[in-house]
Amino acid sequence: MIALTLDETRTLAESILRHNGFSEPHVKAVAEVVWAGERDECASHGLWRLLGCIATLRNGKVVADAEPELIDQAPAIVRVDAKGGFSQRAFQMGTPVLVEKARNSGIAAMAINHCVHFSALWSEIEVLTEAGLVAMAFTPSHSWVAPAGGSKPLFGTNPIAFGWPRVGKPPFIFDFATSAVARGEIQLHERAGKAIPLGWGIDADGQPSTDPSAVLNGAMLTFGGHKGSALSAMVELIAGPLIGDLTSVESQQYDAGSKSSPYHGELIIALDPKRFLGDAVDHHLARAESLFEGIQGQGARLPSQRRYDARERSLRDGVKITEKLYEDLQALLV
Structure with missing residues (x-):
């Protein structure tokens, strides 16, 4: 795991967005919600989301300087x-x-x-x-x-x-x-190579599945x-x-x-x-x-009580992300 202060979390998010061409109002606005996700230990809406933000930009599906x-x-x-x-x-x-x-x-x-x-x-x-x-x-x-x-x-x-x-x-x-669950949770399970609980989704044939990849290619419930x-x-x-x-x-x-x-x-x-x-x-x-x-x-x-409790910890101790995520985020600065 990689330890970051909350200030470092915000700076990293802003640097990635700015480096990839987002205008300053978008840099500040997007970094704020990503930072808040990490602060409240909502990993599925934290720094990990920047991977999708930059992919969306590179796919031509978001306007970086929209007013x-x-x-x-x-x-x-x-x-x-x-x-x-x-x-x-x-x-x-x-x-x-x-x-x-x-x-x-x-x-x-x-x-x-x-x-x-x-x-x-x-x-x-x-x-x-x-x-x-x-x-x-x-x-x-x-x-x-x-x-x-x-x-x-x-x-x-x-x-x-x-x-x-x-x-x-x-x-x-x-x-x-x-x-049944946010899609980001299934994607994080897939990223970690972990099975998901039954009831989260079905495969492409409509059958219940614990395989996150099968559900992502099938349907959630x-x-x-x-x-x-x-x-x-x-x-x-x-x-x-x-x-x-x-x-x-x-x-x-x-x-x-x-x-x-x-x-x-x-x-x-x-x-x-x-x-x-x-x-x-x-x-x-x-x-x-x-x-x-x-x-x-x-x-x-x-x-939200879990989030508020996490917020107190993060404000005091900072946050931790996986080394793999940190490496993937650093790659967005190249």
Whole structure:
């Protein structure tokens, strides 16, 4: 293993992106989410993702210097056209407008269009909870996942994220794929030569498999059978046709076999408790704490608690990555 400080992690990410031709706004925006992934011990969304970022660039599937366009769509809706760039820069541009609209109307939505998306959603949700907002986010991906009862890829991993701000405590955030597991987890198992659990996916013949390569070439499965399948279909609709962007199948078609990061859109919804509740906001936010206390009082863990615990360790001790990953990242600087 190779030990890195968090500053070294950020510097490495920025150096790789800058060396490969990304404009400075994209360098900063993408490096931030990769750095956050390592900080929170989310290896599948950390430095490893830079391999895919650079491959996507070299495949001609992302615009390294794209300058997003902000569109004031409606009183409670903002659109950001990412112009083929990574989603992070578009998110940064649109978020102040989304926050302002949510505070004015109580609820607002942001559609990010024509973006390349590879990152977890929790990092975006956390920005909004820090502003005191309740938030949700949805995005499709490539068609890697079979619907419940099916055997061929149709849906994306189609994550759903939700955040609730808390006073003096880390926000309540969950971010999960509607597939049984994030695709990055299967790819990391393949990279390490490790079997995956049954239930994560099927091979090209529709048979259950523990071989990560067979599943990556077959189809992933949704979590919870028909329930996860229905949620996945919802994400396809509200983060695809509703915002005028691609479904996972269409994103896969655009990819044309290059195995680049998905190209599509993202829908983010923000709600302002102060506008919903007025002078009673503090009372009702305090009431919400009893729910979290009830969960933890039974010995259960709140979503994201593992990340927050990891964050404390990383801020103190730095992070570690495999020597093989470090060598692969250094090769991107040549």
